[in-house]
Amino acid sequence: MWQLGPRDEAALTSAWRTATPFPYVVLDGVVPTGDLMEVLDEEGVARYEADLFAFEASPPNGLPELRARFAEALAPLLSRVTGKQVTRADMRAFAYRPGHYLLPHTDHQEGLDRLLAYAYYLPSPEPPQGGELELFRCELAGGELVRTEHALKISPRPWRLVVFDVSDVSLHQVCEVLGGLRISLAGWFYA
Amino acid sequence: MSLDELLATRSAVIVPCEITARFTGFTRYALYDRGSYDFVDVPADPRIAALVEQVTGAKRRCVASRVIRLVPGDFILARHDSIPTGLEVVVDVSPAPAAAEVHYRQHGQVFFRMPCEPGTAALVPRNPTVSSNHTYLSKLHTAEVVRWICLFV
Numbered sequence: 001m002w003q004l005g006p007r008d009e010a011a012l013t014s015a016w017r018t019a020t021p022f023p024y025v026v027l028d029g030v031v032p033t034g035d036l037m038e039v040l041d042e043e044g045v046a047r048y049e050a051d052l053f054a055f056e057a058s059p060p061n062g063l064p065e066l067r068a069r070f071a072e073a074l075a076p077l078l079s080r081v082t083g084k085q086v087t088r089a090d091m092r093a094f095a096y097r098p099g100h101y102l103l104p105h106t107d108h109q110e111g112l113d114r115l116l117a118y119a120y121y122l123p124s125p126e127p128p129q130g131g132e133l134e135l136f137r138c139e140l141a142g143g144e145l146v147r148t149e150h151a152l153k154i155s156p157r158p159w160r161l162v163v164f165d166v167s168d169v170s171l172h173q174v175c176e177v178l179g180g181l182r183i184s185l186a187g188w189f190y191a
Numbered sequence: 192m193s194l195d196e197l198l199a200t201r202s203a204v205i206v207p208c209e210i211t212a213r214f215t216g217f218t219r220y221a222l223y224d225r226g227s228y229d230f231v232d233v234p235a236d237p238r239i240a241a242l243v244e245q246v247t248g249a250k251r252r253c254v255a256s257r258v259i260r261l262v263p264g265d266f267i268l269a270r271h272d273s274i275p276t277g278l279e280v281v282v283d284v285s286p287a288p289a290a291a292e293v294h295y296r297q298h299g300q301v302f303f304r305m306p307c308e309p310g311t312a313a314l315v316p317r318n319p320t321v322s323s324n325h326t327y328l329s330k331l332h333t334a335e336v337v338r339w340i341c342l343f344v
Contacts, residue, residue: 051266051268051269051294051324051326052268054327098331099329099331101327103223103266103268103327104223104224105224106224130330136223145222145224146222147222148221148222148223148224149221171223171224173223176264176327176329176330176331178330178331
């Protein structure tokens with residue numbers, strides 16, 4: 001489903017190591033060879049809402065074949081670029097409509113063994129306004145976040161893959177979508 | 192669930208409340224993994240104590256009094272809740288209704304919602320099994336939410 005083609009791994013590795021506020025890398029032009037949208041059309045989504053989020057998504061633990069192919073294509077490159085040896089990924093499809101959001105959180109939870117987080121943006125019939133991935137700069141003291149500030153926003157461009165570190169300070173959010181439709185696949189890579 | 196816990200979830204109420212007030216001197220809270228809002232601590236107000244006595248039939252002592260203000264993009268997550276014990280009173284002193292709520296949860300489930308409707312107050316028994324959050328205020332609309340939150344024991 002994905003053939004990455006030649007990538008400047010040295011540049012990606014350098015980008016990962018020097019990224020602020022925490023390690024991340026952006027890969028554009030990650031275009032599938034098959035009809036990804038057709039596969040996703042068969043996947044139902046439901047509305048999910050809690051204090052932290054409001055969005056539509058496919059069920060957890062779905063898309064088994066797609067996530068296996070995704071990991072097969074990406075894990076070797078990401079292992080070399082990030083220095084984290086990953087082999088498998090989980091995956092959910094997300095649809096953010098106007099008013100949908102995912103508030104700041106780190107993804108880090110003891111016992112879940114998430115090594116890398118990813119968001120992969122797909123073409124939309126109505127390109128979204130808002131919906132950026134926003135990263136925050138954090139300061140820790142005694143294991144607690146004591147200072148947070150906005151650092152940068154990454155636009156959800158079609159066929160863009162954003163991969164970032166999962167740690168106590170990987171604070172990020174999906175900004176509220178103000179118009180259009182933001183479609184993505186997202187999840188985590190594991191050892 | 193114990194009987195006390197069950198009664199706590201069943202006795203939360205929203206009542207009409209004519210208390211109005213304007214506040215200044217807000218401080219910005221911005222630890223974004225917990226919340227984003229303005230707050231100011233203010234003296235206890237006898238009008239709110241009178242409301243509590245009228246609704247519950249008992250005199251209670253106010254031990255905390257804080258006003259919070261949310262503007263579009265603001266929120267307070269459940270993980271930021273201090274999990275107090277006592278009777279929490281939330282007086283809505285917003286300038287106008289808005290699409291925003293206070294949610295009270297027990298065992299992860301929302302059991303009580305207070306909409307943003309000026310001229311109302313919520314009285315909610317709090318115990319260690321109850322947490323609350325203030326829902327995200329959308330940037331799609333112009334709005335300001337102001338809530339005067341007091342804890343009585």
